[in-house]
Amino acid sequence: MARTAVRGRLSWQTATVGAVVDQTPTARTLRLDVADWPGHRAGQHVDIRLTAEDGYQAERAYSIASAPGEPLAITVERLDDGEVSPYLTQEARAGDLCEVRGPIGGYFVWEPAFGGPLLLAAGGSGIVPLRAILRYRDLIGSSVPVRLLYSVRRLEDVIYRDELSVHVEGVEVIYALTRSQPAGWTGYARRVDEALLAEVAWPAADKPLAYVCGPTSFVEAVATGLVGLGYPPVRVRTERFGATGQ
C-alpha cells in the first residue's frame, strides 16, 4: 500500500485565498493558492495558520476538499464559538494571506488500487474529504461503484448540493435529513441506524470499503453498525470530529 511517509520537514508556506464559494449559510469553500504545493491524496488534510496583527497565531487542521491534481481547497463549517472557522467563513476574501502546511495524514485516503465498491458515509461537514474522493474518482475516470450516505439536519445544510445533484454513472447519493424535511420528502428522515444501514450499505459479501467521516456520535453509529453487518473493522476507515457525550 502506498504511503505518504513524510521524508523531509513539512514547512509552512504562504497561501493566498483564491475564489470563495458559500456552500450553505454556514459552510464555505476557499481555494488556497500555494506557490509550491506538493500535491495531496484524496482524503488528506492540511494545517492552516492565521496570524493576527499583534502576532497572535492560531492553527487548525482542515480536510482537503479538492481532488488530487486540483488546486488546494478547503471547505469550512462555521462553529459559532470557534476562533478560526468564523474568520474563514465570514471574513476571508480573495487575496487574503494565511499559511498552510501539508498534506497531512495517509490513512483516511482512497486510491483506485484499493478497489471497492465504496461506501462513503458523511455526517454534516464530514462530507469534505469524501467529496475529494468522489471528485478524484470522476477525474481519473474510475468506475468503482459508490454509495454516498449523507446525513444532515435539513436539506439547506447539504454542502456541495449542486455537485451532488448531478447524476454520475455508478454513484448513488442517499440523504438522511434528521431534523426537518421539505414537503413531499420521500427519503430517510431519521438519524442513521442499523436498519437504515442494512438498506443502504453494500452487502459485506461484496467486499466493500467504507469511509466514514462526521461527528463522533455519527461515526460511532455507522462504524459499529457496519461491523454488525459483517464489515471487517479494517475495511471501515473513520475520521471523527467533535467531542463525546451530550
Added chain:
Amino acid sequence: MTRGFHRKRQEVDPSRVPPGQYVTGDFPVLATGPTPRTALPRWTFSITGGQQPKSWTWEEFRALPAETLTTDIHCVTRWSKLDTKWRGVSLDVLLGAVEYDAKYVLAFCDGGYTTNMPVADLTGGRAWVAFDYGDRPLAPEHGGPARLLVPHLYFWKSAKWVRGLRLRDTDEPGFWENYGYHMYGDPWREQRYAGD
C-alpha cells in the same frame, strides 16, 4: 499576517499549553476505525520481548496497585485539555514485573493500532494504563476498557484499547509514525510530523 483575523480565545497559560495548541473543555474522539469491544474475560495485557513474556488478565490487572492522577493532555490536532482526572496502573508496576534490556516499546491495541516510544518515557511515574476517566470506567470511544496514558507526549501515543507492549531494541514506527507523524512527539517542542 492575515488581514482581519483577531484573537477570540482567552490567553492561555504558556507554561501549561504548548505552542500551537488551544484549550478545549470537550473531549474530542479520534480513531481510525470502528470502536473495538473486547469482553473483559477475554482481555489481557501483555509485555513481550523481555526475558520472559508476562501477561495479566483483567482481574489480575485490576488487582495491581492503582493511582489517581490529574494531568493535562495535548492532541496533535491542536486541542489541549487541562486537569483531566484518571485512574490507572503505573507502567513502573507493569514493567517492573519484567526483566529487559530493550530501549524502545511498540504498544499494540485491539483494532490493530500501534505506537512507539522509548521505554524511558514509560517509567519514572510518567505513564499509566488507565481504566477510569473522571471517576468512571473509561468509555469505549475513549479507549476503554483501558488505554495507555503518556501525558507528556502528544496524545496519539496514549494508545486506546491497549493490549500490551512489545519491547524492542530499535525504535520502530507505529501506525501514525508510519504516516509521517513524529517518532517521539513532544508537544513542548511541537514535534508533530517527521522532521519537526
